[in-house]
Amino acid sequence: MGQEALKDTSFTIVEGGSVTTPQGFTAGGLHCGLKKTTRHDLGAIVCEVPAAAAGVYTTNIFQAAPIKVTKDSIGQDGQLRAIIVNSGNANACTGQQGEEDAYEMRQAFATAIGVSADQVAVASTGVIGELLKMEAIRSGAASLPAKLGSSYEAADDFCQAILTTDLVKKEACVSVTIDGKTVHIAGASKGSGMIHPNMATMLGFVTTDAAIGSEALQGALRQVTDLTFNMITVDGDTSTNDMLVAMASGLAGNNELSPAHPDWAAFVEGLRYVCEVLAKAIARDGEGATKLVEVQVRGAVSDEAAQAIAKTVIGSSLVKSAVFGADANWGRIIAAVGRAGQPVNPETVDIRLGDIVTLAQSRPVVFDEEVALEYLKGDTVVIHVDLNMDNGAATAWGCDLTYDYVRINAAYRT
Amino acid sequence: MGQEALKDTSFTIVEGGSVTTPQGFTAGGLHCGLKKTTRHDLGAIVCEVPAAAAGVYTTNIFQAAPIKVTKDSIGQDGQLRAIIVNSGNANACTGQQGEEDAYEMRQAFATAIGVSADQVAVASTGVIGELLKMEAIRSGAASLPAKLGSSYEAADDFCQAILTTDLVKKEACVSVTIDGKTVHIAGASKGSGMIHPNMATMLGFVTTDAAIGSEALQGALRQVTDLTFNMITVDGDTSTNDMLVAMASGLAGNNELSPAHPDWAAFVEGLRYVCEVLAKAIARDGEGATKLVEVQVRGAVSDEAAQAIAKTVIGSSLVKSAVFGADANWGRIIAAVGRAGQPVNPETVDIRLGDIVTLAQSRPVVFDEEVALEYLKGDTVVIHVDLNMDNGAATAWGCDLTYDYVRINAAYRT
The missing domain is CATH 3.60.70.12 (L-amino peptidase D-ALA esterase/amidase)
Structure with missing residues (x-):
């Protein structure tokens, strides 16, 4: 490391x-x-x-x-x-x-x-x-x-x-x-x-x-x-x-x-x-992980709100599985943002995967799937979420959810 | 079904x-x-x-x-x-x-x-x-x-x-x-x-x-x-x-x-x-699931507390992986109980897997691993948690976490 x-x-x-x-x-x-x-x-x-x-x-x-x-x-x-x-x-x-x-x-x-x-x-x-x-x-x-x-x-x-x-x-x-x-x-x-x-x-x-x-x-x-x-x-x-x-x-x-x-x-x-x-x-080095995932939340109403949203996204099994599969499935990211229990304006959210804009003002943006695939195959994936509300910001880190996570945890004790 | x-x-x-x-x-x-x-x-x-x-x-x-x-x-x-x-x-x-x-x-x-x-x-x-x-x-x-x-x-x-x-x-x-x-x-x-x-x-x-x-x-x-x-x-x-x-x-x-x-x-x-x-x-029928998991929480300070604890246990990726692996890893169950954010007396918890007592008054009970393995291999697993505090009760349902969950969700969109 x-x-x-x-x-x-x-x-x-x-x-x-x-x-x-x-x-x-x-x-x-x-x-x-x-x-x-x-x-x-x-x-x-x-x-x-x-x-x-x-x-x-x-x-x-x-x-x-x-x-x-x-x-x-x-x-x-x-x-x-x-x-x-x-x-x-x-x-x-x-x-x-x-x-x-x-x-x-x-x-x-x-x-x-x-x-x-x-x-x-x-x-x-x-x-x-x-x-x-x-x-x-x-x-x-x-x-x-x-x-x-x-x-x-x-x-x-x-x-x-x-x-x-x-x-x-x-x-x-x-x-x-x-x-x-x-x-x-x-x-x-x-x-x-x-x-x-x-x-x-x-x-x-x-x-x-x-x-x-x-x-x-x-x-x-x-x-x-x-x-x-x-x-x-x-x-x-x-x-x-x-x-x-x-x-x-x-x-x-x-x-x-x-x-x-x-x-x-x-x-x-x-x-x-x-x-x-x-x-x-x-x-x-999370169990079974193949890559580091970083979630940067900006524009939240407070740092605390940004922290809660960043941790909800980084903790989503669906987001983690999609990252493992190199699938630019931003729908799962926004679904996680929306259930974090924090103030979010459903009309003003931007989402980027690295430099690839996938959602602007809560509307899908057409992006090059091949470029996204290449980016998501890398060993570090950064998910940017901008709520465009205020200055609250936070960064959270996690990893992808993989077959090996299941293998390790299905057999840890026995 | x-x-x-x-x-x-x-x-x-x-x-x-x-x-x-x-x-x-x-x-x-x-x-x-x-x-x-x-x-x-x-x-x-x-x-x-x-x-x-x-x-x-x-x-x-x-x-x-x-x-x-x-x-x-x-x-x-x-x-x-x-x-x-x-x-x-x-x-x-x-x-x-x-x-x-x-x-x-x-x-x-x-x-x-x-x-x-x-x-x-x-x-x-x-x-x-x-x-x-x-x-x-x-x-x-x-x-x-x-x-x-x-x-x-x-x-x-x-x-x-x-x-x-x-x-x-x-x-x-x-x-x-x-x-x-x-x-x-x-x-x-x-x-x-x-x-x-x-x-x-x-x-x-x-x-x-x-x-x-x-x-x-x-x-x-x-x-x-x-x-x-x-x-x-x-x-x-x-x-x-x-x-x-x-x-x-x-x-x-x-x-x-x-x-x-x-x-x-x-x-x-x-x-x-x-x-x-x-x-x-x-x-x-959860994505990739091989069995139904039921968590029954009893003896909580309120039904709401019991609900929160039951949902924390049923949602734990570690518990779900252990059930998939038919591993009687009650340590992960108690760890989930302990992080649910609800009142729990750390000295009075009982845990059973079906009829198999694994923890009594928060102390490990020696059980027959073979019997537990057979039980956990079944298509329905019931986890009983009794906090022995009051009458709050709740039941939650979920499934195990498997290779197929990861496979399905790594490739859903593409």
Whole structure:
């Protein structure tokens, strides 16, 4: 997954950067035995100093045990030294035993790296309703410190360890100049099914060496989440498990960031870009997906209305199937716009597929089907909807609905 | 599509009954040239006397031209003599010309059967954004009266003419005794994709020989729609076109029905049953579906909460894929329950698949996977969710998500 084109000059993309690029962080991963294959299934990111921490969590009522543990850890003093993540088992709907297991997983890794338990966050992803194999977790947590490093390979091991049905790892890294210091912001994520965040429905981990307090970091993370992770959908389902956690080591040596800092906007923009790259990578790697679909809504009565419409279009199974079939079926797009429950003037809607105008002022425009077919066969499809009402705007990302989505999800558990 | 087991003794199922069984109605269908195949694509139901009429329409902002025309006709005096329906073209997003075409279609059939235009309703289903071939409509409307009849074959021609990607026709008929008279209630419907009504997202036509005013019929139709057609979903999309129209000839000779009539409840129950059979037939025949899925939610804080939860579960692509794969993945069911936005106690949920208990008080129950596999391989799967909070209850119907859904919708227009 390559990073997207530079969109703003306030940050610089760091080629080959990963979660260990910001100063103070090491990472690693290994196979402890939760996955049936030999793929990595346990990983960690560790900071050499107490890092300011922030988290955004699933809105699903059934929150998995690791969500509770991580909230508990960050809630203590807004600081973390590490996060440990397993794939292959979500430790969700596992009751009291599941909660005890998540706390034991936290303690095991805290002991292994010599920090207190409340300095460690826990994340899990995988099958719901089965107890964690604690023997595997215990031995894995004990072996993990020896795997930690700051090399690209160590970061790669971590990125691999958090994947489930993902086909590719997801990472991003930028640098921003703050107070004349180079600050790095990096991230890794996973997630390819059950993606329809009402907040942060995937696993995402952000590291930065910026000096910033926990509260300011939480504010920035929430702000960019609403524009990035919360604007992707793969299948409309919201997981019980997913979380986005950020850790800031402060080792870049800038003056502490807050909204009053003159470079605050540059930091937030860098963070937003990292999260956008990670979110789009999740959408592109949606279960069975063959392409990234981007829906840009403009001219709505508000940004919120535009967001709701963009998410309705990106979530439509009919639109997703049509994109898979390279069918310029704009009728399904307008049908989705019309059922989003938002103010729409049925007489003033424009729709474009890339540069191909298919509807102007709600009237069909004759277009070259061959040109449209070629465009829709590409690996990225952008659907533009202009309501021509006001200035509300939003962008959402998703993927096409394919045979492979059905194949993957018909046989996931068995 | 066989009718379902008798659920109430207030009505009697009429085997082999159809829309022409109630006294006063004829029907018919033919191929006029809108479909590329030779399948029927134009049909009509005609009543020999002015029938009390009622309609429920799509909530999509982009309502197709025939919706406007039918509202106009029924709005004149609450009476209809006929409804003409075409498949193969939705006449939606077709602007001023589309509206003129729908009015011309109405006039053409009114002239052909010798009634005034405002006594005729119009319905269309098919591709969005293309103008109707009016030559085909004109010649078809002129030929249609010769095809009308009250035989089962004539009713069958009508049922076939309204289908698009449907595999089977959908019809139902019951009789109810009112004032000692035998009253018939019958219906036909179509719809297999873009089914997720915020009211009546399909085409449905109900005939009855009951004596009932337009207003009372409208009330009964709205009431049963919320329990039947509004509780099915195939893919979460709401069409621009769909409508449910009822016509009552009054020829059964009962005293005029209204909520004050002692047999009102029996009439509404018969109407509800007809609409439930038609709605379930649509769900079972969902695009690409291999089975009917029923979700029964009990113990919710209100019926409305139960409805929202049932529809979230039935609409989950992950649940639908798991059912297709006969995978007893109750984790996806509880994840859907948890994101429905309704009050749920995360500690008290029971889930059963048929009679197989998989979750009790939100804790996994060990079950026989082989037994579950056999059950899920059946042609009807019932998912029971009990929240154990209060008495709110609802039932929703849908289907599994299959390779064929993707195949059908990736290539529908091209």
